[in-house]
Amino acid sequence: MMLTLAQALRCHPLPRLEARMLLQHVRPGLTHARMIADPDLQLTESEAAQFTQLAQRRLQGEPMAYLLGEREFYGRNFRVTPAVLIPRPETEHLVEAALQRVAAVAPMRVLDLGCGSGAIAVTLALEAPVWQVQAVDLSAAALEVARGNAEQLGAVVHFHQGSWYQPLAGQGDFDLIVSNPPYIEQHDHHLDEGDVRFEPRMALTDESDGLACLREIIAGAPLRLKPGGWVMLEHGYDQGEAVRQLLRQAGLQAVETLLDLAGLDRVSLGRKAVA
Incomplete structure (x- = not known):
C-alpha cells in the first residue's frame, strides 16, 4: 500500500502531532517543514506499512514513548522499552534536589x-561527572536498557542486579541515595488506565499499600549513608506525610517534602546526622 504524507495524516484518527511523530520515526530525516511543503511525498511500501502498524498500536493505547523507542529526560533522549518505566518530568525534581543539596564538584558516592531506564543515575553522572554513581535494579531487561543508555550518552555508572541493597553487601558510606520506587497501591485504579497499563507492573506497585518499598529503602538508608548523607525519594502525591514520618522514624534529620510543578507532594528527603 502506497501512502502520501497527506493521506497518512488523514487516514487514522490520531492527534496530528502524534501522526507527525510516527511519520518522522518511520522516515528518519523527515522534517515538519518538509511535510508542509511536500504533502504529496510518497512513503515507500515498507514505511507505509510500518506507519500503519504503529498508528494502530497507538489507537489501542500503547504509549508513544514505546512506539518511538525513546523519551526525553532532563534534556537528553533515553531509550525506553516495555521493560522499563517511561521517564516523567516529575522525576526531574528528584534530580534537581540531588544537584542542589549535594556538592556536584566533589567525588561523592x-x-x-530501582534504576529502570537509568534516567536518574545517568543524568546525575553526566551533570556531576566527579560523582561515583552506582545503580541497582531487579530486572535484567531493565539493566540492559540502562546500560545501553549510559553507553550511548557517555555516562560512567556501575550497575548491579538485585533487590534494593542486596547486591551491595559490604558496601556503604554513600553520600546520596536516590530512588523512584514502586509506590502505587495494589488496587489503585490508575494501574488500569492510560500509559500505565503498558508499563511493567513490578516497577509501578509494591502489590501492597504503596509504601512497602519506601519503608525498606528508608529503613536501610542510615546504615549505608555517611554522616551528613542524604536519602531522596520520589513518591505519590498523597504519600508525603507518611514518607516524612518514615524518614523521621529512621532517625534522619532535615526531613522535608518538595512539591512538583502542580503543587503536589513529589519528593521527600532526609539527612543522616553529622557525627
Whole structure:
C-alpha cells in the first residue's frame, strides 16, 4: 500500500502531532517543514506499512514513548522499552534536589535504587561527572536498557542486579541515595488506565499499600549513608506525610517534602546526622 504524507495524516484518527511523530520515526530525516511543503511525498511500501502498524498500536493505547523507542529526560533522549518505566518530568525534581543539596564538584558516592531506564543515575553522572554513581535494579531487561543508555550518552555508572541493597553487601558510606520506587497501591485504579497499563507492573506497585518499598529503602538508608548523607525519594502525591514520618522514624534529620510543578507532594528527603 502506497501512502502520501497527506493521506497518512488523514487516514487514522490520531492527534496530528502524534501522526507527525510516527511519520518522522518511520522516515528518519523527515522534517515538519518538509511535510508542509511536500504533502504529496510518497512513503515507500515498507514505511507505509510500518506507519500503519504503529498508528494502530497507538489507537489501542500503547504509549508513544514505546512506539518511538525513546523519551526525553532532563534534556537528553533515553531509550525506553516495555521493560522499563517511561521517564516523567516529575522525576526531574528528584534530580534537581540531588544537584542542589549535594556538592556536584566533589567525588561523592551516589546510589540509585530501582534504576529502570537509568534516567536518574545517568543524568546525575553526566551533570556531576566527579560523582561515583552506582545503580541497582531487579530486572535484567531493565539493566540492559540502562546500560545501553549510559553507553550511548557517555555516562560512567556501575550497575548491579538485585533487590534494593542486596547486591551491595559490604558496601556503604554513600553520600546520596536516590530512588523512584514502586509506590502505587495494589488496587489503585490508575494501574488500569492510560500509559500505565503498558508499563511493567513490578516497577509501578509494591502489590501492597504503596509504601512497602519506601519503608525498606528508608529503613536501610542510615546504615549505608555517611554522616551528613542524604536519602531522596520520589513518591505519590498523597504519600508525603507518611514518607516524612518514615524518614523521621529512621532517625534522619532535615526531613522535608518538595512539591512538583502542580503543587503536589513529589519528593521527600532526609539527612543522616553529622557525627
